[in-house]
Amino acid sequence: MSLLTVTVCWLLTGYCGLTLLHLTDAATQALQITQKPRFYGVMTGKRVGIYCISSKRHLPSVARWHKASKFDESKSLIQHSMNRIFVRSRNLTKNAILILTELQTEDQGVYFCEINDVFGPGTEVQVAKPVNLANVLYRSQVKDGLIILQALLLAALIAAFGFRQKTLSVKEDCIYEEPEMDHIYEGLAIDTCGGGDLYEEISVYAQPEGAEAPWE
Template identity: 45%
Template sequence: MRWLLAGYCGLALISMSVALNDALMVTQKPRALAMRPHSFLNIFCHSKQHPRNNVTWYKADEYNSEQREEIKRGDRIQALTDPTQGPYLYINDLRMEDRGVYYCKMENKWGPGTAVHVARPLSHSHALYRTQMKDALIILQGLLLAVSIAAILLRKRHVFENTDSLYEEPETDHIYEGLTIETCGGGLYEELSVYAQADGTEAPWE
């Protein structure tokens, strides 16, 4: 029985801590926005405690940045409160310098942040020019690739031709080409009986 009561007490403490954390949790909506210049936006800050008069807004260049500057109210930027949705930040006539991450701070609790991106204005003629430039670059890259492949193939062919020329077989020459047989008296073969003399006799040319 005691263990059962202890278990109930533990569950009660856990539920109370979760409820307390939920009450102290600060949320923002929306979490990200992509806007055009000269438009307006609303960023809401919400907590279950609903403190209406103790909300401060900050801006940073990126998420988790330690350098957060407090937003000063002006003609374009105002911190307002909606009766149903709670405090919110209103920015009118958005500019490029309004890009960044916006945080609300409520009862020393920071909100998760809302990223705001303002797209740069682009005219139709500028967009058409950029498209044409991209197409031209793609065609140029294709031509350069084709020329590079052709140069490589020609280089390999030239190397193969030089290699074949080094191992070219010589022409087949007749073994007796250039050999001339002297004739004596007009006949192809002379009788050798004239030169076949007995030992001691004089040769006819002596």
């Protein structure tokens, strides 16, 4: 065997060894899942796609998709047979793309990609209904009208309370007012019926001082 042949064999052996080490190291590394994008905010009726990317793209794998109401809540497996939900494969990963069509408000939630019991970080999807400007303006006007009506009612209650307090104060002043003294000598009134003789007797005794009394 020539020196050249030996050299070539050693080179091939070394290359094969390095390749085997690289494959072994890649196989022993922990699987990592990433998702793109991480957030969607769309209106109803739209279409979105979520990508699941494995750190071991050179190895065949199968992705499964789960949904949860929030990040920290329990996940449920998504049935791909639904009319508005589809999956597509990418590279060596089967079902790597989740497609949601004709989005509705009940599609809102967090979607997770899972490969070999390893879950991705999740993609949040928020779905909102289109805003009707006319309805918004009408509701705003109704709300403003209710606020004004409440203010008027409050002002009327305050005015009624103040008027009642003023009325009570005037009544109290009338109660404590001193009575008029119109007839000071009312108690000395003499009955005219049969009282003429008595009046005459009083007039007799009411003589000025120094005058002689009739019995003297």
